[in-house]
Amino acid sequence: MKIEQIYTGCLAHAAYYLESNGEAAIFDPLREVQPYINRAEKDGAQIKYVFETHFHADFVSGHLDLAKKTNAKIVYGPTAKPAFEATIAEDNQVFEVGACKVKAIHTPGHTMESTTYMLIDENGKEHGLITGDTLFIGDVGRPDLAQHVIADLTQEKLASHLYDSLRNKIMPLSDDLIIYPNHGAGSACGKMMSKETTDTLGNQKRFNYALRPDMTREEFIKELLNGLTTPPGYFPKNVLLNIKGYESIDEVLDRGKKSLSAEEFEIVANETDALILDSRQTDDFAVGFIPNSINIGLDSNFAMWVGELIPDIKQEILLVTDEGKEEETITRLARVGYDHSIGFLKGGFKTWRESGKEFNTIKRISAEEFANTYKNDEPIVFDVRKKSEFASEHILGASNIPLNSINEHLAEIPKDKPFILHCAGGYRSMIAASILKQRGWDNFVDVKGGFAAISKTDVPRTEYVCPSTLL
Known part of the structure; x- marks a missing residue:
């Protein structure tokens, strides 16, 4: 039996590849499925099943495309009601993959259909558990997501189900089982996940707060x-x-990979309601960008921030990317359901600049310049980090408007007085800066390097409080 974790850091997501005797199964695949097909072909294996641990919220799964391209059967756990053909497993139902077995164990709590899959090797030994969002390393799945789809599934009800699933279905199992979760640190599907992406069940029983007996x-x-x-x-x-x-x-990629000259790009931007999304790094964006474009850099939590800040997943999007990054950007948008990219600027922003068209800039200052301004002018400062980050330590006198809620707090940001933006390192404050610039603000500067750089100066800050005390 061969089991491999296929980890995608920008989403903190883990899919799994299982192979035995020429048959394979994929667990919780991402939207782009060709890498899984290629992996199976490398082993000369046929993908027999696509196992889904639950209906995912933080990404669009690749189950439909993968099943269509390989004739694999899609499998969900009990109570799942997909609108397409799928096998709905019974609790403890066993599936054969080559000479090994996969047993579906219904573990409701994160969602009602949540299912853990036991991997049993060719010798009949129980090897590990693919736990989805039921059990993470150091944490368990949050129980408040399903209520946003089914109102009467309150977080308290789901938490109670999860309590039973963990204690009755998982904790009685052998300590030497390997835990293979769907996510690691950085995912919004839990709150205290470890950076480690596998562990033994025995260790989790000792160190995971949710498994205290x-x-x-x-x-x-x-x-x-x-x-x-x-x-x-x-x-x-x-x-x-x-x-x-x-x-x-495939259709999403074909539509998005439409190459546009600067003139064509401008025409499409003017004739549609498309959002101009610039995925370059903050340093490059700051020194020049197309008016009304939003910067969400591809080099960090791109998909998460797209999902946080663009409310309509059907929003048409025009892309400005680094050359060669067009397909990656379209793919990463599609992973979270933003399927309506309608073209990209051929040659990137350089093409726009060379065409002589108007462009904007964001003024940035160093941490040292900020320190001097802070001492002499008592400036208005907006910190766009999370509330927990701000509460743990912040600049005295700064106001906190977390980036994910900036659109709801625009009335608090002055247009008649200068102010300064910062985040932890510069990524989020540049997103905020681009949003404000698009909405008509031009009376601000951004701190390059953010709070990390400011903390090396003598600007007064609140005392550090361990974030764990803030939970």
Whole structure:
């Protein structure tokens, strides 16, 4: 039996490839499915099953395209009701993949259909658990997502189900089982996930707060719900795409990979309601960008911030990327359901600049310049980090408007007085700067290097408080 984790860092997502005797299975695939097909072909294997642990919220799964291209069967756990052909497994139903077996164990809690898959090798030994969002390394899946799709599934009800699933279905299993979760640190599907992406069940029983054997149901629910932040707005929309179906990734790529000259790009921008999305790095964006474009850099949590800040997943999008990054950008948009890229600027921003067309810039200052301004002018400062980051340590006198809520707080940002923006390192504040610039603000500067750079100066800050005390 061969089991491989295929990890995608920008989404903190893990898919899994299982192969035995020329048959293969894929668990929780991403939208672009060719890498899984290529992996199976490398082994000379046929993909027999696509196993889904649940209807995902943070990404659009590749189950439909993968099944269509390989004739594999899609498998969900009990209670799942997809709008397409799929096998709905019974609790403890066993599937054969070559000489090994996969047993579906219904573990509701994160969602009602959530299912863990036990991997049993060719010798009949129980090897590991593909746990989806039921059990992470250091954490368990948040129980508040399904209620955004089904209102009467409250987070308290789901947390109670998860308590039972963990204690009755998973904790009694052998300590030497390997845990293979769907996500690692950085995912919004949990709150305290480890950077490690696998572990033994025995270690998790010792170190995972949610698996403490002496926890009562009430204690579990309280600890699980404490500190949960509002989930990104695109999560329910991704759930519905995963339930109802979606357009093939091939069609999405074909539409998005339309190359446009500067003149064509300008015409399309003027004749449609398309959003101009610039995925270059912050340093490059700051020194020149197309008016009204938004910067969300591809080099960080691109898909997450697209989902947070672009409310309509059907929004038409025109792309400005680094040369050679066009397909990657379209693909990463499609991973979270943004399928309506309608073209990109051929040659990138350089083409726009060389055509002599108007462009904008964002003024940036160094941390040292900020320190001097802070001492002499008492400037208005907006910190766009998360509330927990701001609460743990911030510049005295700064106001906190987290980036994910900036559109709801625009009235608090002055247009008649100068102000300064910063985040942790510069990525999020440049996104904020581009949004403000698009909305008509021009009376601000951004701190290059953000709070990390400012903290090396003598600007007064609040005392550091361990973030764990803020949960």
